[in-house]
Amino acid sequence: MSLLEVVGVSKQFPGVRALDDVSFTLNAGEVHALVGENGAGKSTLIKVLTGVYRPDGGEVRYQGEAVSFNGPLDAQAAGISTIYQEVNLVPLMSVARNLFLGREPRNAIGLVDVARMNREATDVLSGYGITSDVRRPLGLMPLGAQQMVALARAVMVDAKVVVMDEPTSSLEPREVETLFGVIHRLHERGVGIIYVSHRLDELYRICDRVTILRDGKLVHAGKLEGLQRVELVSHMLGRPVDAGRSFTSFAGEHEAAAAAPVLKATDLSSRHRLNGVSFEVRPGEVVGLGGLLGAGRSETIKAVAGALPLDSGAVEVDGRPLRRPSPVSALRAGIAVQPEDRKAEGIALGLSVRENIALAILPRLATAGVVSERKIDEIVDTFMQRLRIKASSPHQRVGDLSGGNQQKVLLARLLATGPKVLLLDEPTRGIDVGAKAEVQALIDELASEGLGVVLVSSDAEELIEGSDRVVVLRDGAVVGMLRGEEVTTEQLMNVIAVAAS
Structure with missing residues (x-):
């Protein structure tokens, strides 16, 4: 019996069919790669699995039973933990507080036992190569260390399924090896792992099977061993790899x-x-x-x-x-800057593609204090085409785009300033x-x-x-x-x- 199963799931957003009759199976003790281009539907599938979105069709089965989680906390309580690419913790709180957030150890009269919490946090994080003072605010730590804290927190809740979304994106080689060691231990415990990464070396090193999505559809599923890299990339892109x-x-x-x-x-x-x-x-x-x-x-x-x-x-x-x-x-x-953390320091997720691109150049487009809407449209259309930004329209909310398209929107804004x-x-x-x-070709250009x-x-x-x-x-x-x-x-x-x- 499979540990986690998605059966014929579909999800529609305004102007975009994010998932189209997608099925996915995760077995206990398996490391399963979930891959595809940005906009392929990976993030949407994860959000369906963890209760962020409700599917428009199909169902999710967990340990053999159909489930409908009310949100990530509900999914976590059931044993499904998610480690997101962007660290989803509280930067102003201490490292220890973040690690035990919502399940702090308490003393005999019900108060948080801070000394015990700090002591246990130090012990836990030492296994992840983190020796920093756990009393310091999390936000003062490098992104890689924050990612390891998020990983430790997810593993501590005795999860049966762990979803890792680009877990090594902020890690150094030493930290990557620590992560792989954790994955090996989880594998031995029978925990199922969904591993999302664009780094093919990692996938072939640690993953057992792979599911490939393209434009919201399932295009390949099977063992990773025996699948040549050129075939994997070809499935992802829907065309022969450019030699x-x-x-x-x-x-x-x-x-x-x-x-x-x-x-x-x-x-x-x-x-x-x-x-x-x-x-x-x-x-x-x-x-x-x-x-x-x-x-x-x-x-x-x-x-x-x-x-x-x-x-x-x-x-x-x-x-x-x-x-x-x-x-x-x-x-x-x-001087135009694309920061390391695009969501926290770059794009405005609540604004549209058009508004994000035009944000830095509005003063240049104004005459007597009035901004030319025509000029904005011309600039936005130019950069959406040049960077091949996938959106239903310039008015689509940036927060609804894939990570890669969000990155392109940010680059478009920078280039619009004429740096x-x-x-x-x-x-x-x-x-x-x-x-x-x-993106690499654009930098070349x-x-x-x-x-x-x-x-x-x-x-x-x-x-x-x-x-x-x-x-x-x-x-x-x-x-x-x-x-x-x-x-x-x-x-x-x-x-x-x-x-x-």
Whole structure:
């Protein structure tokens, strides 16, 4: 008997059929890959399984019985836990509070036993490689560590089914190995795992079976062993794989024009975060920021964009210094930023595609205080077509789009500002193979048009193949620079290893 089963489920949204007669089966002790392009229906299926959405047709069966959960808490109480790509915890609460939220240990008179909670949290998290003070607010921890806290919380509730949605998107290699160890232990306990990831290496390493969705329909289900990667990608995309371009790498190198730097960062220093970071970016050049989690990559992006207060240092755009660095002055100077966490710091989920794209350029489109609706429509249509944004219309709510299309909407807004420099922090994090290739191709195209690009990626291969030069960081300081033939994964690892020794 299967542990969890979906039978002929359909789900309709305005203008979009998100699921169309989809069936899915999870067995006890199985790691089951759920894959497909963004917009294929993966997130909708998970939300149907966990009670966020009610299906329009079909049914969900859990341990042999038809169920209809009233929400994620109801599903969790039944033994189905979900770890989302975006950490779904409370950043202002302590790490321990988040871990025990809703089930805090209590003393004899019914009050929360804080000492016991902190002690048990420390013991639990040590098994996940987390040695931070559990009394600190969760939001002060790196995203990878927050993800591990979310994982620990999901596993602690004695779940029979664990849904992992892009669980390694914010993790470093060491943390990934810890995660895989946890998955192995869950497998031995008979827990069923639904594993959503765009990283094919992970799928083939840990998953037993695979279900592939495309445009809301089931297109393949079966054992992963024996299914060639080219076949898997072909099922996902609905077309033969383009032999002329890899779906996991950039198309080629960029030749930056022999011109003055479009961006120059000098001695960027911020207490406990950055220590004298300096680098340049020329028109048509992609400069990667490499290093392990916590090396200072995102902090460097924020410093250049005026979002991180500096103790010293300077930023110049086209030879002109940012006198009073701030996000507004940086934007006006031609610096556009795609943040690491698109939902918390980027897009406005409650607004439409049209409103999100136009958000940063409304002042430019106004005459005597009146915004031209025609100009907005022209710009929005242009970028929706150029980035191939899948939406029922420009007026569809961004929160209803897939993760990859949300990312494209954010990129469209940035490009609409006409930037000189594009700062990209994990631009392909959590998006599928097809959408990833499109974003990578777009970065190629933008650089070839003379835009300066700074790229941060936790995927070393993506960083290496997509960059002309790589600035290697550790503990907020530059520890190396890779150029030309030096730009290889092996050289990057060597620089990091030497710096850490």
